[in-house]
Amino acid sequence: MAAATASRSGLRSALPLLAPAYLWLTVAIFLPLSAMVFFSFMTELPLSGRPWAFTLGNYAAFFSQSLYLTLLLASLRLGLEVTLWCIVIGYPAAYVLAKVLKGRSREAIFLLVILPFWSNGLVRIFSWAMVLREGGILDTALNAVLPFKINIDLMYSYPAVIIGLVHSYVPYMVLTCYLTLQAIDDSLIEAGRSLGASRLQVLKRVIIPLSMPGLVAGAALIFVPVVGSFMEPRILGGRTGTFYGTVIEDQFVAVFNWPLGAALSFILLAVVLVILAVASPVLRRAA
Amino acid sequence: MAGVQVSDVSRSFGAHKALDDVSIDFADGGFYALLGPSGSGKTTLLRQIAGFDFPDSGRITIGGESVERVPVEKRRIGMVFQNYALFPNMSVADNVAFGLSVRGEVKAVIATEVQRALDLVQLGKLGGRRPHQLSGGQRQRVALARAIVTKPRVLLLDEPLGALDKALRVDMQIELKRIQREIGITTIFVTHDQEEALTMSDRIGILRDGRLVQEGPPEEIYDRPKTEFAATFLGDANIFRGDTTGNGIRLADGTAIAAGAGATLAAGGKASCAVRPERIRIATDAGAPDGNANMLKGQVSKRIFAGNNSTYFVERGGQTLKVIVQNTGMERLAEGQDVVLRWSPESTVLIAAG
Numbered sequence: 001m002a003a004a005t006a007s008r009s010g011l012r013s014a015l016p017l018l019a020p021a022y023l024w025l026t027v028a029i030f031l032p033l034s035a036m037v038f039f040s041f042m043t044e045l046p047l048s049g050r051p052w053a054f055t056l057g058n059y060a061a062f063f064s065q066s067l068y069l070t071l072l073l074a075s076l077r078l079g080l081e082v083t084l085w086c087i088v089i090g091y092p093a094a095y096v097l098a099k100v101l102k103g104r105s106r107e108a109i110f111l112l113v114i115l116p117f118w119s120n121g122l123v124r125i126f127s128w129a130m131v132l133r134e135g136g137i138l139d140t141a142l143n144a145v146l147p148f149k150i151n152i153d154l155m156y157s158y159p160a161v162i163i164g165l166v167h168s169y170v171p172y173m174v175l176t177c178y179l180t181l182q183a184i185d186d187s188l189i190e191a192g193r194s195l196g197a198s199r200l201q202v203l204k205r206v207i208i209p210l211s212m213p214g215l216v217a218g219a220a221l222i223f224v225p226v227v228g229s230f231m232e233p234r235i236l237g238g239r240t241g242t243f244y245g246t247v248i249e250d251q252f253v254a255v256f257n258w259p260l261g262a263a264l265s266f267i268l269l270a271v272v273l274v275i276l277a278v279a280s281p282v283l284r285r286a287a
Numbered sequence: 288m289a290g291v292q293v294s295d296v297s298r299s300f301g302a303h304k305a306l307d308d309v310s311i312d313f314a315d316g317g318f319y320a321l322l323g324p325s326g327s328g329k330t331t332l333l334r335q336i337a338g339f340d341f342p343d344s345g346r347i348t349i350g351g352e353s354v355e356r357v358p359v360e361k362r363r364i365g366m367v368f369q370n371y372a373l374f375p376n377m378s379v380a381d382n383v384a385f386g387l388s389v390r391g392e393v394k395a396v397i398a399t400e401v402q403r404a405l406d407l408v409q410l411g412k413l414g415g416r417r418p419h420q421l422s423g424g425q426r427q428r429v430a431l432a433r434a435i436v437t438k439p440r441v442l443l444l445d446e447p448l449g450a451l452d453k454a455l456r457v458d459m460q461i462e463l464k465r466i467q468r469e470i471g472i473t474t475i476f477v478t479h480d481q482e483e484a485l486t487m488s489d490r491i492g493i494l495r496d497g498r499l500v501q502e503g504p505p506e507e508i509y510d511r512p513k514t515e516f517a518a519t520f521l522g523d524a525n526i527f528r529g530d531t532t533g534n535g536i537r538l539a540d541g542t543a544i545a546a547g548a549g550a551t552l553a554a555g556g557k558a559s560c561a562v563r564p565e566r567i568r569i570a571t572d573a574g575a576p577d578g579n580a581n582m583l584k585g586q587v588s589k590r591i592f593a594g595n596n597s598t599y600f601v602e603r604g605g606q607t608l609k610v611i612v613q614n615t616g617m618e619r620l621a622e623g624q625d626v627v628l629r630w631s632p633e634s635t636v637l638i639a640a641g
Contacts, residue, residue, distance in 0.1 A: 190368070191368060191372035191373075191374075192374075193359045194339075194366040195360075195365075195386035196363070198360055205374075206376070209376045
């Protein structure tokens with residue numbers, strides 16, 4: 001009983017600390033989101049003054065037109081590819097940061113990794129546009145170095161979208177993996193090697209399994225927003241950059257069909273949640 | 288199984304000389320303790336033998352094969368770490384199986400060997416547990432089983448008992464010694480605990496500031512330390528400093544102390560004498576003159592009773608001497624009492640100054 005009292009009084013004293021966060025979550029996320037749920041079941045936006053009614057038509061639209069499903073699959077593939085590239089690029093970087101570099105050089109490299117976070121997203125994307133277009137920085141630089149003439153024009157292509165998204169999201173992978181890698185005691189690596197394991201075997205059997213939580217967290221942080229992304233596909237992908245996210249954006253800013261946009265968003269949310277739910281037991285076992 | 292030879296090994300980290308021209312011969316099947324205060328280079332030396340770090344100069348051989356440039360995974364050593372370093376993502380059995388499985392052993396062989404190793408450390412039934420479900424002593428045993436299951440040539444132990452409480456440590460000392468005898472493996476053991484070094488090892492190497500101070504069997508180092516450091520670091524010792532007389536020293540106040548053991552030094556220079564506290568007899572009167580025994584007068588300043596013995600602190604000419612007396616029920620001296628200390632020259636070790 002003493003314990004129960006203590007825990008209750010603990011909760012009460014924690015309330016002032018919790019309240020701001022919950023208040024903020026309620027106002028900033030829960031309210032707009034419930035408004036969107038409401039919109040997604042309407043025929044018209046009530047703001048325009050036109051008459052409206054409840055309907056399931058917006059959700060039905062997704063299933064009646066194969067375009068939406070095709071785009072959703074394309075977006076899921078984009079999310080998967082970007083996540084894989086982020087692992088390929090981010091994990092080794094995190095490993096070097098956590099286990100090889102020490103002191104000042106670690107701080108310097110860390111700063112470089114986090115730098116994309118501090119620059120404006122649009123600026124980031126437009127600078128990629130400068131680099132990737134024909135006659136752009138990459139094209140000019142490569143032609144200056146190489147003895148033969150090549151044409152690099154990645155602008156408005158699928159690879160350009162991947163490059164832009166990977167650049168934006170790779171810091172998440174570096175940070176989450178860095179945290180788990182750093183927590184791995186160096187003596188575990190030494191123990192593995194003293195038992196006759198090569199560096200690669202130690203990596204496969206000790207380091208990667210122990211850093212799995214970081215990989216999973218990073219993958220979830222990257223996959224979910226990339227599937228719904230629209231800015232990078234639109235600017236770097238051009239005509240080829242039509243994805244599920246850009247279609248949702250169109251409903252809100254171009255076509256002003258908010259109910260359809262909202263319905264498409266919630267379908268995406270449901271799909272992502274299902275994917276995470278299905279993947280989580282597998283990932284938990286791996287971790 | 289193999290012996291290990293370390294010859295003229297030096298290793299510096301920046302300006303710091305972690306190992307300075309160290310040579311030790313670890314004979315096949317022996318149990319060695321590397322003893323020294325922190326920063327003495329004992330762990331650095333162990334890491335050179337293991338192959339986690341390479342010497343700047345010098346040679347290391349295992350079983351006669353030169354290994355200075357051989358990476359750790361090719362040296363066929365077994366190592367037990369201070370913090371156990373068990374893989375938290377694997378069961379106890381998988382931890383023990385790791386070394387065999389990276390070698391590509393057959394599953395059936397692995398299972399038998401793992402069970403045998405776990406039985407040896409008396410954890411035969413706990414193979415399915417995870418490391419975090421074990422006590423400190425059990426983890427230590429798993430680490431040991433994991434290190435020996437691959438039949439390494441040398442077993443290296445880096446302060447393996449440091450994290451255990453005292454009672455458990457004594458148990459593990461006996462256990463470790465039993466297992467070492469059973470498989471007869473050359474074992475090198477790093478510790479800063481002098482008692483552990485004395486009770487467990489066949490030979491002890493004392494290190495200080497990256498240099499090997501003295502090396503030999505425990506009895507030899509304890510009875511005939513070659514330096515003041517060895518005398519005071521391994522066990523307790525009363526140190527007298529003075530001028531050499533050839534077979535002893537003369538203190539500043541003219542008292543002569545005869546030494547029957549230790550270095551032979553020409554008269555004239557500076558030297559020290561070391562006497563173990565338990566070798567000194569304490570009495571309230573001079574009694575009958577006792578041949579050539581060393582004799583000093585002093586006053587008891589403090590007595591610490593420890594059950595089976597008492598430690599007396601005796602003030603004498605500005606120096607505090609320690610005397611340990613077994614509790615025979617005879618002598619109980621009060622603080623402040625004038626006493627006479629007596630000990631034989633054979634119990635006195637002459638040590639060159641420096």
